[in-house]
Amino acid sequence: MSHHQSATSKVIDVQQFIDEHSFSPYQWLILFICFLIVAADGFDTAAIGFVAPAVAREWSIPVSALGPVLSAALVGLALGALLAGPIADRIGRRRVLIGSVFFFGLWTAACVAATDIWQLTVFRFLTGIGLGAALPNATTLLSEYVPAKRRALLLNIMFCGFTLGASAGGLAAAALIPDFGWRSVFVVGGAVPVLLAIGLIRLPESIRFMVIRDWPIERIRHVLRRIANDPAIATSRFTVWENQGDSQRTPIGAMLARPYRFGTLTLWLAYYMGLLVYYTLTSWMPTLIREAGFSLREAALVTALFPAGGVLGALIFGWLMDRWNPSRTVALAFLLLGVAVCAMGQGAASTGSLAVLTFVAGVCMTGAQMSMLALAALFYPTHSRATGVAWMLGVGRFGGILGAMGGGTLLAAGYSMIYIFTLMAAPAFVAALALFAMAWDRARPALAVH
Incomplete structure (x- = not known):
C-alpha cells in the first residue's frame, strides 16, 4: 500500500475511484490516443514487408537477400521492450511513451535515405527499439486509467489498433508505391508518429504511478477531476491499495x-x-x-x-x-x-x-x-x-x-x-x-x- 501524504483526513483509493465512476470522455480520449500509438506501431512494424519487393527490384537483389532487414526490427523490438519497462517504472510511462513514439517515427523516416541493405538494416533495428518501447508503455498507461471490470476488453480494443495499422501499411503501399516509389511509405510511416509524439505532450502520467511516487497532490487532483468532478477530491489524500510487499525491490x-x-x-x-x-x-x-x-x-x-x-x-x-x-x-x-x-x-x-x-x-x-x-x-x-x-x-x-x-x-x-x-x-x-x-x-x- 502506498500513501500520498497530506494533513486532510479522507483517503481515496484511486483505482476504486476509477471503478466507481462512469467511463469519462477524458478516459475515452486516453484510450483513443493509445489506440493511435498502437496503430502507428502496427503500420511501421508491417511496412517493411510491403515495401520489400519494390526495394529488391530497385536494388536488383533477390527478396531473400532482405532477410537481415526483415529480422533487424524484431531484434530491435526485443531490446526496446527489455530496456523501456524498467525505465518507465522509474521515471513514468508518459515520458518513455512520448520518447519512443518520436524515436520510431524518426528512424522510419530515416529509411528514406537508405541506399543499401546494411543501412536499411541499421535503420530498421533502431526503428525496432522505439517500437518495442511504445507498446508495453501504452498498455501500462491505459491499464492504469480504466475500470477493473472492463480492463481486458478496453485494452484489447486498443490492441486492435495494431491490426488496423498493419492493414493500413498494406493499403498505403498499394496506393503510394506505383506513383511515388517505396520511400513514400516510410515518409508517411515517419511523419505520422513524429506529429503524434508532439501531440502526446498533452497526455497525462499514469494516475497510479503519480500516487505511489508521491507526486504533488494538486497534480493528482487535477487528473481525477477530469475523470469525475467529485467534491471529495478537494479534501482527500490518495492511495493505491495493492500488494506492494516488494516495492523496495527494483x-x-x-x-x-x-x-x-x-x-x-x-x-x-x-x-x-x-x-x-x-x-x-x-x-x-x-x-x-x-x-x-x-x-x-x-x-x-x-x-x-x-x-x-x-x-x-x-x-x-x-x-x-x-x-x-x-x-x-x-x-x-x-x-x-x-x-x-x-x-x-x-x-x-x-x-x-x-x-x-x-x-x-x-x-x-x-x-x-x-x-x-x-x-x-x-x-x-x-x-x-x-x-x-x-x-x-x-x-x-x-x-x-x-x-x-x-x-x-x-x-x-x-x-x-x-x-x-x-x-x-x-x-x-x-x-x-x-x-x-x-x-x-x-x-x-x-x-x-x-
Whole structure:
C-alpha cells in the first residue's frame, strides 16, 4: 500500500475511484490516443514487408537477400521492450511513451535515405527499439486509467489498433508505391508518429504511478477531476491499495520475487510459444499452401483470412477475460489455436475447409496474443507493471525471430505443409498448459495477491 501524504483526513483509493465512476470522455480520449500509438506501431512494424519487393527490384537483389532487414526490427523490438519497462517504472510511462513514439517515427523516416541493405538494416533495428518501447508503455498507461471490470476488453480494443495499422501499411503501399516509389511509405510511416509524439505532450502520467511516487497532490487532483468532478477530491489524500510487499525491490527484482516468479515465467513461456506460431504461420503460410498444390490466388486469399479474424478474436477474448478467470480464458484461446492449426494440417483437402480453419486459427491466434498483454497488465502491481509487460514482450520476440527463420529451415529440409502445421500445434498447446498452470498457481490461497 502506498500513501500520498497530506494533513486532510479522507483517503481515496484511486483505482476504486476509477471503478466507481462512469467511463469519462477524458478516459475515452486516453484510450483513443493509445489506440493511435498502437496503430502507428502496427503500420511501421508491417511496412517493411510491403515495401520489400519494390526495394529488391530497385536494388536488383533477390527478396531473400532482405532477410537481415526483415529480422533487424524484431531484434530491435526485443531490446526496446527489455530496456523501456524498467525505465518507465522509474521515471513514468508518459515520458518513455512520448520518447519512443518520436524515436520510431524518426528512424522510419530515416529509411528514406537508405541506399543499401546494411543501412536499411541499421535503420530498421533502431526503428525496432522505439517500437518495442511504445507498446508495453501504452498498455501500462491505459491499464492504469480504466475500470477493473472492463480492463481486458478496453485494452484489447486498443490492441486492435495494431491490426488496423498493419492493414493500413498494406493499403498505403498499394496506393503510394506505383506513383511515388517505396520511400513514400516510410515518409508517411515517419511523419505520422513524429506529429503524434508532439501531440502526446498533452497526455497525462499514469494516475497510479503519480500516487505511489508521491507526486504533488494538486497534480493528482487535477487528473481525477477530469475523470469525475467529485467534491471529495478537494479534501482527500490518495492511495493505491495493492500488494506492494516488494516495492523496495527494483522492478526486475519484484517481477522475479516469490509471489510473481512462477507467473512471470509462465507468461514468458506462453508469449514466446505464441509468437513462434504466429511468425511461422504469417511468414510462411502463402508458401506452404502453394507447395501443397493450391494456386497462387487460393494461397493469397486463404492467407488473408488469418489476420482478418484478429479483431473479432481480441474482442471476444477480452470480453471473456473480464467475466471469467483471465489466465484460463487465454489458455483456452491457445488450446483452440492448437486444435485449429492441427486440423489445417490434416484437413487441407479443399480450399473451403482450409479457409474456414485458417479464419478460426486467426481468431484464436490474435485473440490469444493480444490478450497476453492485458493478462500481464492485470498480473503485476503498479511499481513493476511496465517492466512486467515489457519483459514478456521482449522475451517473446525471440520466439518470433525463431519462427520467422525456422519455417524456412523446415521448408528447405523438405517437410510438407501437413507436417509443419501439425508441428505448429505443439507450441500452442505448451502455451495453453503454461497458462492453465499459472491459473492453478494463482488460485492457491497464499498467493492470492491483487
